[in-house]
Amino acid sequence: MSGGFFELSKKADQIKEIDAKLTDPAIWGKPQEAARLQKDKKILNGFLIIDKKLIAAVEELEAYFQLIDEDPELLPELEEKMTHFQDFVEETEVKNYLDGESDASNAFLSIHPGAGGTESQDWAEILLRMYLRFGERLGFKAEITDILAGEEAGIKSVTVRYEGEFAFGYLKEEIGVHRLVRISPFDANKRRHTSFAAVFVIPEVDDSIRIDIDAKDLRIDTYRSSGKGGQHVNRTDSAVRITHLPTNTVAQCQSERSQHQNKDQAIKMLRSRLYDLEMKKQQRAKDKIEDSKGGIAWGNQIRSYVMQPYQSIKDHRTAIERGDVQRVLDGDIIGFIKESLKLRK
Structure with a gap:
């Protein structure tokens, strides 16, 4: 299972593969395997949400940088958003190291x-x-x-x-x-x-x-x-x-x-x-x-x-x-x- 960031299409494909396996009636005769697949899907969906939030945050910052020359009063607001963005990036970076079994x-x-x-x-x-x-x-x-x-x-x-x-x-x-x-x-x-x-x-x-x-x-x-x-x-x-x-x-x-x-x-x-x-x-x-x-x-x-x-x-x-x-x-x-x-x- 891939856990890197900004691989939206790859993760979406992996989720489709899991969904296909979960729709197979035979899987429910293997409860442990079904539970593992559901867990993997939940993790992938979590990464997808983080990826989309990161992309949206970057786009928002880019928009602020374009506006700052025209409206310098936006600078304090930009600095606050930069601080929140840095905290968010630090939290998401940690997930790259979380690949242990449990x-x-x-x-x-x-x-x-x-x-x-x-x-x-x-x-x-x-x-x-x-x-x-x-x-x-x-x-x-x-x-x-x-x-x-x-x-x-x-x-x-x-x-x-x-x-x-x-x-x-x-x-x-x-x-x-x-x-x-x-x-x-x-x-x-x-x-x-x-x-x-x-x-x-x-x-x-x-x-x-x-x-x-x-x-x-x-x-x-x-x-x-x-x-x-x-x-x-x-x-x-x-x-x-x-x-x-x-x-x-x-x-x-x-x-x-x-x-x-x-x-x-x-x-x-x-x-x-x-x-x-x-x-x-x-x-x-x-x-x-x-x-x-x-x-x-x-x-x-x-x-x-x-x-x-x-x-x-x-x-x-x-x-x-x-x-x-x-x-x-x-x-x-x-x-x-x-x-x-x-x-x-």
Whole structure:
């Protein structure tokens, strides 16, 4: 499947080929193949939309350049459009590097604070806000499926489901330890503290990938969902925790109103975690890629965020540094992701 830009006719032809295969009645006897074709078509349509937007933006800028001599007052408007265009180009450039097997999938992102109690838990919540804002920037649908609040502030753990094209491809570059240095708002003596939080990302497994789960290997527990501060937000045991006994893999969900909906979401998450577990097992066996979770340890962080005595963010993989800390914490991390993806090529 071609994923380059400005190959409109080629992509249109590929979509026609897929449509022809999908109209063949025989394909529906192969549900995994049908699901894969539908997924490929969705990706190609996404690229077509981006191509058309880029072409339209270029044509609009060309029109402004032609008018600027006659009407200099259009210059501020042109500069604003140029800035938006540059941001859009940077985002679309990233897609050229997203060709991994699961890059086009939805994703589950989890954040776990390190040692340090309230400090690290507050940092984990700051990261959660950053990733939710990042999802908004890219038009992803984000849903917190499970969250455990800290006693005083912050969160002890959280899992977010992202729905959108290439959600996993983007977010997988954030796997690792994130370090924060700041004057603690929880320290009466206003001392500087260092906090850590780990980010894990796995792809959501769709119907094109077969994951066999035996019902007898599952333990399903129900409990009352809780909100900020630990208070119960539902009077019934609607939250669901599912444990895959052979691997001791756990998935839980409390975001939906009904037990049935939470169970469906937890099963979806469990399938993704088991798939991720199997992929890592194969990677270790082939000695190609180090186990991403096993490689995470306090001290080998991927990025440092310094708030005081100066403001700086340094990505330790790419050596990229930025001083606009608040802009990054507001979700502007696409530049870090792009440079990290380029290193993989």
